[in-house]
Amino acid sequence: MALGADEVISVQQTDDAFIAQIQALHRSMSIDVILDYLWGHTAELVLLALKGNGAFTPRTRFVSVGSMTGDSLHLSAANLRSVNLQIAGSGMVIILVIIALSAKIPYHIFRKTHKIFSAVFLLGAYHGATAQLKERWLATPGGYLLLVLVIVGVVAAFIGLFQRIGVSRKVAARISQLDNRPQGILDIRLITSQKPFVHRAGQYAFLRFEHDREPHPFTIASSVDDQHSVRFVIKSLGDFTGELSNHLRVGQSVEVEGP
CATH class of the missing domain: 2.40.30.10 (Translation factors)
Known part of the structure; x- marks a missing residue:
């Protein structure tokens, strides 16, 4: 609490008690983003707590940043189908998410960080395209499909970089x-x-x-x-x-x- 948290939930309790606290918090104010440094069994419990009951569930983004309690987890397909959930993991994403959620960071800095996505994508697109040529992946239909997607993404990235959107x-x-x-x-x-x-x-x-x-x-x-x-x-x-x-x-x- 001294660090400014509204709620503190200990992982050093029974699984049922941990899940009950997460569910109570989720009911009182919908959990939109989860930044997870633990993964493993703790992440299993968090995802289980978000499980829906057949009704509409708000969207939750689960961003994996670390794996302090384990490198793998068991995720039920029924659990995944019952909740509007997006799971991702990236060190760069976590930095941008923190920037987006922090009220202390000015808007003009927040907006400029979005250009990073375009620059990173262009580097990845260059690597993907040249790797295909070197490995002769264009001999397969999947290689051509990937190349088309890369071209579309490159065009969109340049539109964003040169502020031509809209x-x-x-x-x-x-x-x-x-x-x-x-x-x-x-x-x-x-x-x-x-x-x-x-x-x-x-x-x-x-x-x-x-x-x-x-x-x-x-x-x-x-x-x-x-x-x-x-x-x-x-x-x-x-x-x-x-x-x-x-x-x-x-x-x-x-x-x-x-x-």
Whole structure:
């Protein structure tokens, strides 16, 4: 608790007691991500605790980082089918997950880490393609299929690296109205001039303001009645949104990407 944990569950107890505590925690607040340094029997118990009862279960990502209690585990197929579960393991992934979950890391740093994925993929794609040529894997249908997937991935990686994602969905707009609501809520209304912005309430779009060139995602609060007007109701929840009202003025330009 001294390190800031909300709950502490000891592994030095009976299996039934350990599973019961995990299940109680999962019921009170859905477990979205598990960073596991133990694996082995402990991971078996955690996965068993997440087992569903035939109803809808929220998605849980189980990321294996270490294997302090064993290098293998027994996983029931019935258990796997009963829960919306994604199991992965990677040292790089754990670093990026920590960055994504940490509120102390600024958004612009968090966003730049995503470019690492593209760079790592390009290195892996180069290795995979050259390895096929050296080993003559292209003599099999599977080799050609892998090569096609690598090419598609390389194109997507370059699109991401050169920030060309969503270019066709970008719309120029300007701020037509600003209202500061109670409890730190900023009501922004934009008018698009170049082309209609087709949207529905509840969708989200990325906004790029004049004072900060990094795009930020916000939920759309307007309907489709007027395709040249869009509304965002933004609550102050961090450094960027907390200072947003101090930087915005009516008439300023905003780049909208989405939905």
